[in-house]
Amino acid sequence: MRVEATLSLNDAQRRAVEHRGGALLVVAGAGSGKTRVLAARVARLLADGVRPEAVLAFTFTNRAAREMRERIERSVGEAARRLWVGTFHATAVRILRREAAAAGIPPAFAIYDREDQEGLLREIVKRLELPEAAFRLGPLIARIADSKNALVTPDQAARAAVSPYEKQVAECYRLYQRQLRENGALDFDDLIAELVRLLLGDPGVAKRYAARFEHVLVDEYQDTNHAQFRLVERLSRVHGNLFVVGDDDQSIYGWRGADLANVLEFETAFPGAEVIRLEQNYRSTRLILEAANAVIAHNRGRRAKTLWSEREEGPRLRFVLAADEVDEARRITAFLDERRRRGGRLDECAVLYRTNAQSRALEIELRARSTPYEIVGGVSFYQRREVKDLLAYLRLVANPRDGAAFWRVWNTPRRGLGPAVRGLVEARMERDGAPVEALRALEAGGTLTRVARAGAGAFLEILDDLGRHRDAPPDRLLLRLLERSEYFKTLESDGAAADDDRRANIEELIAAGARVAAAGGGLLEFLAESSLTTDADRLAEGADRVLLLTAHNAKGLEFPAVVIAGLEEGLFPHANAFEDPARMEEERRLFYVALTRAADEVLLTAAAYRRRFDGARGGRVSRFVEEIPSTLLDAEELVTARAAEGEAAHWGGDGLRRAGSGARSASRAPAPTRADPHHRAVGREVFHESFGRGVVVAAEGEGGAAKFTVRFGGSVRKVLGRFLTGGDDGH
DNA sequence: TGGTGCTCAATTTTT
DNA sequence: TTGAGCACCA
Ligand SMILES: Nc1ncnc2c1ncn2[C@@H]1O[C@H](COP(=O)(O)OP(=O)(O)OP(=O)(O)O)[C@@H](O)[C@H]1O
Numbered sequence: 001m002r003v004e005a006t007l008s009l010n011d012a013q014r015r016a017v018e019h020r021g022g023a024l025l026v027v028a029g030a031g032s033g034k035t036r037v038l039a040a041r042v043a044r045l046l047a048d049g050v051r052p053e054a055v056l057a058f059t060f061t062n063r064a065a066r067e068m069r070e071r072i073e074r075s076v077g078e079a080a081r082r083l084w085v086g087t088f089h090a091t092a093v094r095i096l097r098r099e100a101a102a103a104g105i106p107p108a109f110a111i112y113d114r115e116d117q118e119g120l121l122r123e124i125v126k127r128l129e130l131p132e133a134a135f136r137l138g139p140l141i142a143r144i145a146d147s148k149n150a151l152v153t154p155d156q157a158a159r160a161a162v163s164p165y166e167k168q169v170a171e172c173y174r175l176y177q178r179q180l181r182e183n184g185a186l187d188f189d190d191l192i193a194e195l196v197r198l199l200l201g202d203p204g205v206a207k208r209y210a211a212r213f214e215h216v217l218v219d220e221y222q223d224t225n226h227a228q229f230r231l232v233e234r235l236s237r238v239h240g241n242l243f244v245v246g247d248d249d250q251s252i253y254g255w256r257g258a259d260l261a262n263v264l265e266f267e268t269a270f271p272g273a274e275v276i277r278l279e280q281n282y283r284s285t286r287l288i289l290e291a292a293n294a295v296i297a298h299n300r301g302r303r304a305k306t307l308w309s310e311r312e313e314g315p316r317l318r319f320v321l322a323a324d325e326v327d328e329a330r331r332i333t334a335f336l337d338e339r340r341r342r343g344g345r346l347d348e349c350a351v352l353y354r355t356n357a358q359s360r361a362l363e364i365e366l367r368a369r370s371t372p373y374e375i376v377g378g379v380s381f382y383q384r385r386e387v388k389d390l391l392a393y394l395r396l397v398a399n400p401r402d403g404a405a406f407w408r409v410w411n412t413p414r415r416g417l418g419p420a421v422r423g424l425v426e427a428r429m430e431r432d433g434a435p436v437e438a439l440r441a442l443e444a445g446g447t448l449t450r451v452a453r454a455g456a457g458a459f460l461e462i463l464d465d466l467g468r469h470r471d472a473p474p475d476r477l478l479l480r481l482l483e484r485s486e487y488f489k490t491l492e493s494d495g496a497a498a499d500d501d502r503r504a505n506i507e508e509l510i511a512a513g514a515r516v517a518a519a520g521g522g523l524l525e526f527l528a529e530s531s532l533t534t535d536a537d538r539l540a541e542g543a544d545r546v547l548l549l550t551a552h553n554a555k556g557l558e559f560p561a562v563v564i565a566g567l568e569e570g571l572f573p574h575a576n577a578f579e580d581p582a583r584m585e586e587e588r589r590l591f592y593v594a595l596t597r598a599a600d601e602v603l604l605t606a607a608a609y610r611r612r613f614d615g616a617r618g619g620r621v622s623r624f625v626e627e628i629p630s631t632l633l634d635a636e637e638l639v640t641a642r643a644a645e646g647e648a649a650h651w652g653g654d655g656l657r658r659a660g661s662g663a664r665s666a667s668r669a670p671a672p673t674r675a676d677p678h679h680r681a682v683g684r685e686v687f688h689e690s691f692g693r694g695v696v697v698a699a700e701g702e703g704g705a706a707k708f709t710v711r712f713g714g715s716v717r718k719v720l721g722r723f724l725t726g727g728d729d730g731h
Numbered sequence: 732t733g734g735t736g737c738t739c740a741a742t743t744t745t746t
Numbered sequence: 747t748t749g750a751g752c753a754c755c756a
Contacts (some may be wrong), residue, residue: 061746114745122751136740188746255744286738377745409732419733422745451732536744552744574743590744613747615740 009033016276017041019243022237023171023273026245026267027223028569029307030292030596031283034245035556038219039068041243042083043075045215056213056235056553057299058228062087062537068219080729084213088228092191093528095209096198102205103198108524110185111531115383116404117141117187118178124172134165135172143606144173147226148189151196154576182433184401192227199234211239220556221246225257233269242270249296250371252552252590253582260578264303282560283599285314288585290412291602293627296592298627301583315604316634319625324609325566329365332563335603336371336546339690346372348560352594354572358565359548372545377553380535386487386502387509391530392479397466398523400436410439413486415455421448436463474513474526482506551594562598564591567606568619591624683711 008015014035016026017040028034038057045055057595059065065085073080084091093111100107112120113270118137125135147157161167180186186194199206203417216236218224221244228551236242248263267273289309296302318335322328336349356378362432366373389412395405411417424447428438443447443456462484466477481487516526536553551564551572566572573587595602604625609618625633 087746138741191746252744253746256746355743414733416732420732532746538746550744555745576743586744611747 006429007043007071009037009040010278012276012280013037013040016243016278017044019274019276023240023242023266023270024244024277025263025273026243026278027247027263027303027305028060028278029247029249029305031281031289031558032278032307033280033282034062034247034278035068035219035321035462037278038243038245039071042068042085042217043072046072046076046079046083050214053078053084054212054214056084056091056215056219057086057217058088058091058219059085060087060223060234060556061225061622062090062533063539064219065090066537068433087532088224088231089188089191090532091526092195093532095184095525096191099198099205099529102202103194103261104196104402105186106184106399107226108184108403110183110395110399110402111528112180112183112185112187112404113383114141115388115530116185117176119407119534120176120183121402123173124175124179128168128175130168130172135168140169140172143169144176145189145263146257147173148187148193149227150229151193151227159656159723165358179403182401183403184399188490189227192225192231196227196230196234199231206234209235214239215241215243218242218244218246219305220250222248222251222260222263223253223256223258224262225253226259226262227257229259229262229269240270242273249305250555250593251300252586252593254557254586276390279308281307281309281596282311284309284596284601287314287316287632288595288600288602290597291317291632292592294629294632295492295588295595295627297622299588301582301585314600317604317628318633319604319633319635320606321621321635322605322607325607325611326365327567328605328607329361331605332362332565332603333365333369333371335563338371341602344544344561345544347542347544349563350549350554350557350559350561350564350597351548351565352551352554352597353565354551354574354590355566356550358571362565366546371472373548374539374543374545376535376539376547376549378535380533381415381505381508381538382530384502384505387505387530389483390478390487390506390509391527392620393462393466394477394523395487395527396436397470397477398527400463402432403435406435410435410459411455417455417459418452421452421456424448436460450468454689473517474521474523475510475517476513477523478506478510478513540562551590554597555593556596558599560599561601561603561605562594563605564594565605566610567604567622568610569622569623570617570619571610572622573624577631588624590621 010033013036016024016037019041021296025038026034042055042057046052057065057068059068065087069080069083069085072083084094086094096103096105096109097107100109110116118141119322121137121140125132125137125140149153152160154170154177157168157173161170180190196411199209218232223246232242232244244266246263248260251258254260262269267275284292286309289307290680293307297304302641320328320331322331332351336346337523339349340346353359353362359375359378363373363375389409392405392408395402396409399405407422421442425435425438428441430434432438432441439456440460443453443460448456462481465484466481469477469480472480512529513526516522516529520527521529536549539547547559569575570578572591573584577583577587587621606619606621606625616621
């Protein structure tokens, strides 16, 4: 069996792959082949006769898991299908379903997503009469998640709480856990935490799994949190065969509890562990790598590492400062077009950004230019209303105690059930527990009005009918549901286009159900998949389109051409990181991740002005751009052709005569209405008393009121025309 | 009960 | 600017 036949390896890589066993940490920079080594290691183990079901590998995304499995399958054949390869969450679900009894949870437990969590906590905050302004759901959920990721129980949180605020958060946490339990549900973080608790608390189960798995492997180890560390530690303690790969410079999920100590203190946690470093990058051209190395070197808290490439030098990284986000989108589209004319394909390109909201401007422009694109992230498929509605019915079939699912659809489509009946059901739930049973009792009794009774009857009938077919393939279940619930009727209210969209989504959901069935899965597998699958996991190969995604979502991917957009102070790095050096370093690592996705070509863009939901804002060019040595940058100035036009030396000529308004140098001008990137002034060199020489990137208005967006060196400011002189004649 | 329209918050990142 | 929650009225 020749692993090397499918995956060639350098010496260091081979040493890792052929490691004798025990604990091994492979730390290495971007593109050094860590993922490849992990896959080769698994293939090697199988070739050496290790049973596939005794190999447990954790990946960061479901997609990575699928690719890993496929890769290994290519080298060792279909035994690869029996491997345990998956994300921490998917693997935890798999084990918890089997060990539900020991874990003290229902085997068909529901998995609560963000929306479900918010629903529970909204009720709790209301019930405790906490001030909503101070107890926003987002931070509250984040705090609870932090506790869970650190394996802190509600009791421990309450004991550790000092301030009244912390005490109340702990109380919310306690009630929230109780609610989850009553609903027979776990949230994402519980999946890991409950599994760890089970392994720590039940020696029998712990022993069984320690014996079942002989090798544990972890990809993207730098982004594991404490609970995940404990899980890995528990599962590998007996045999000690732990193989992890990671890069401390690519840790970008600190806000989710990722703990770099897992990497930095690996040798302490696993005495006798070996560390192997990989130093050759196979992905990027030398200039790209040099730029990435230069930027990341600005981080203080890191172990310096070597990373070199044998590849050609490659072209310099291009930088474009656009006037605003619309202009930026245009420049990016133009870049993609130009690349296509050179023979490049769209699917070799990705546009990376810091926040999902940035995709909108890009989307509009790409659509206008008929450039095929695909957005990854944002509102994902399984979060769409119609999809969640239908899934809620299936969730109720699996687990009648699932209150979030129940309240979501008990009156969808409309059945005349509202707050009045809800009160009755809730009262009744004290006795019957499950909302479905409470409703059933009410329907049987005489308390409901005629309308409500009919509605309740219709709803229960659908659930009962589905319940009788719970073992049918998920797609059949969905079809049955659509037929009985007349769900399509609720769709007809909206516009035709949105309607078609919804129908298409429903079709796709049915197809997803059929796929699960084809793979031998049933209702529970389908529901788990719908909870754990993200947009990035659903990416299909083959279509020639440019990918639009956040830098976070791009982790682990690689593209011949990468565009990084929105490189402005406040956006990337995000303003929320300004006061905290540690968070700023994480922003920098994020930029490093983004940059190192590129193999051949990089375009960096920023917008001098960016419209936000609450107005517009100008930002300086990102410090990260400035941390790239200028010799590596091809910083193109805007539309220089326009500078050729003759123009008066003074801008907005009559401004001085129109005295009155106080002299404001207006770096923070009032929200501009429309900065026109095609204004005839754009591209002109100008001179400002205090800011010096600059280039106009946008302008709006005429005469004395004219305002110009000007780039002075690295910073971009908005200034009134009357403070500017043409740059050509000195001042 | 259900529909309309108002107000307010949200945009940092996600398994 | 959009979406969601909520108050108010038919
Ligand atoms: N020994 C090798 N010979 C040729 N190509 C290699 C070798 N090792 C890795 N590569 C290639 O280098 C690229 C990066 O590999 P891989 O994705 O495994 O790196 P990584 O360290 O996991 O990257 P990152 O951490 O940046 O996500 C891939 O295209 C891979 O095929």
